[in-house]
Amino acid sequence: MRIFDGHNDVLTSCEPQEFAGGRDGGHMDLPRCEAAGLGGGIFAVFVASPGDEHLTLGTGGSYEVELPPAIEHADALASATVSAGKLFVLEAMGAVRVARSTADLDTTDRIVAVLHLEGAEAIAPDLANLETWYEAGLRSLGPVWSRPNHFGHGVPFAFPSGADTGPGLTSAGRELVRRCNDLGIVVDVSHLNEQGFWDVATLSKAPLVASHSGAHALCACSRNLNDEQIDAIGGTGGLVGVVFANPFVREDGADDDDTPLSTIVAHVRHIADRIGIDHVALGSDFDGAGIPRAMGDVTGLPLLLDALVDAGFSHEDVAKVAWWNWRRVLGASWSE
Numbered sequence: 001m002r003i004f005d006g007h008n009d010v011l012t013s014c015e016p017q018e019f020a021g022g023r024d025g026g027h028m029d030l031p032r033c034e035a036a037g038l039g040g041g042i043f044a045v046f047v048a049s050p051g052d053e054h055l056t057l058g059t060g061g062s063y064e065v066e067l068p069p070a071i072e073h074a075d076a077l078a079s080a081t082v083s084a085g086k087l088f089v090l091e092a093m094g095a096v097r098v099a100r101s102t103a104d105l106d107t108t109d110r111i112v113a114v115l116h117l118e119g120a121e122a123i124a125p126d127l128a129n130l131e132t133w134y135e136a137g138l139r140s141l142g143p144v145w146s147r148p149n150h151f152g153h154g155v156p157f158a159f160p161s162g163a164d165t166g167p168g169l170t171s172a173g174r175e176l177v178r179r180c181n182d183l184g185i186v187v188d189v190s191h192l193n194e195q196g197f198w199d200v201a202t203l204s205k206a207p208l209v210a211s212h213s214g215a216h217a218l219c220a221c222s223r224n225l226n227d228e229q230i231d232a233i234g235g236t237g238g239l240v241g242v243v244f245a246n247p248f249v250r251e252d253g254a255d256d257d258d259t260p261l262s263t264i265v266a267h268v269r270h271i272a273d274r275i276g277i278d279h280v281a282l283g284s285d286f287d288g289a290g291i292p293r294a295m296g297d298v299t300g301l302p303l304l305l306d307a308l309v310d311a312g313f314s315h316e317d318v319a320k321v322a323w324w325n326w327r328r329v330l331g332a333s334w335s336e
């Protein structure tokens with residue numbers, strides 16, 4: 001079965017040669033992606049705040065992680081162009097096809113890679129370089145990561161906590177949503193606080209996408225979506241890519257990899273029960289978070305699909321979760 005995964009941080013965690021040739025450790029590289037049957041994924045460009053490379057989430061009980069500081073646009077741009085460049089090196093090596101159009105998503109000779117900015121600090125506050133990023137291949141962005149920037153306010157990591165943690169999008173953030181709609185760039189609501197989410201929901205003409213989030217009803221982490229948000233996403237024909245990160249899926253919010261795959265299945269079930277199987281997909285956070293040992297790395301993806309079948313989902317439904325829902329929503333969001 002073809003698999004599309006909605007979020008990985010492999011561009012932050014290794015060099016192109018390591019990805020293409022295989023490496024020890026990490027969650028993914030080309031040989032393991034091929035072994036897993038991964039057909040495509042969203043490859044995030046992430047810029048860490050200075051001194052904040054190691055984000056420590058709770059190992060049990062309640063926790064609250066202080067918001068990382070904002071990053072200057074010039075610094076973020078310098079870093080992001082290097083990370084994005086790794087994806088173009090991989091494209092030149094023939095390891096991936098950077099998906100710039102819906103037709104690209106339907107090619108099967110290589111992994112199709114969607115370029116994503118996780119936090120839009122690399123976009124100029126006046127959006128003057130947004131078109132440049134689009135022409136390079138950018139087809140998805142989150143206005144914020146979990147920190148404030150010129151466009152809005154990310155949700156701090158906390159458990160137990162809702163996502164209603166501050167003001168919504170700035171005027172620049174609202175303009176960013178409009179321009180992304182016009183160009184055909186997905187606006188990803190994962191990492192936005194709740195007011196920012198509702199601002200995107202009000203403004204955006206595209207299906208709402210949460211690329212790597214869980215259901216707050218099952219794990220009361222600030223990064224997760226409450227039922228009202230999930231319902232809103234379903235109402236636009238969008239999707240939730242269910243995250244695999246231990247602290248965002250476990251009921252106790254702990255960063256503990258002794259987490260059965262049934263925990264992830266429960267999030268798929270909850271979202272499908274509320275808004276339908278057409279609106280739930282995968283959003284691992286490979287190479288960006290601790291994931292269940294039962295998954296291990298990207299090669300564990302087929303085990304999750306088996307677990308969905310074992311839980312009673314039909315093969316047709318699992319194929320939607322695995323590939324077709326992302327395919328539909330990206331196709332509906334892009335302009336070419």
Ligand SMILES: [Zn+2]
Nearest residue numbers: 118191212288
């Ligand atoms: Zn993330």
